[in-house]
Amino acid sequence: KNEVEQSPQNLTAQEGEFITINCSYSVGISALHWLQQHPGGGIVSLFMLSSGKKKHGRLIATINIQEKHSSLHITASHPRDSAVYICAPMRGRTSGSRLTFGEGTQLTVNP
């Protein structure tokens, strides 16, 4: 069993729909990143969270440390949200903290 399980692997939505991507992990962590990877390969860290909920624009990330589960939500999805979203739990707290990666969720938002 992978240390990080993401679902769904692929997701197609119509513009405006509410999107949820789930992540379960099996190891103890200090925090969890949600990453966005665009077709060109560049990666952006959307959130780093260790408890509760964070919101940035139309994006919301939640985490339940006890249940080892995190979700990424996108409200009012837009075609420009089309990308691969990767859940990445982190162990350690310093700059040397290591990430483990989920397989990613390919999101396609159609106009």
Next chain:
Amino acid sequence: GAVVSQHPSRVICKSGTSVKIECRSLDFQATTMFWYRQFPKQSLMLMATSNEGSKATYEQGVEKDKFLINHASLTLSTLTVTSAHPEDSSFYICSARGNLDSSPLHFGNGTRLTVT
């Protein structure tokens, strides 16, 4: 703008040659940088942890003599793929964080390596 600069973005080389990839933190110091490899349709795989002023820590299965890492300053780490083979063709990407617990994580834009 980018806070981690990775260069080159694309490189094509012949089998047997070596390729150097640079990763620079532009406005913060990073005692640690990470190098990842990503094959098509797969997730990122950590190759090694680059530590300023000391030897890199390699993940199991990654050959340290083939993937040379040098972290000579607090803002620069380099990955050299030595004696490249076609199976080394991949997307290589680096990441770095500042030294505070709350420091955000930044990724380079990646390097697409093709070995012919």
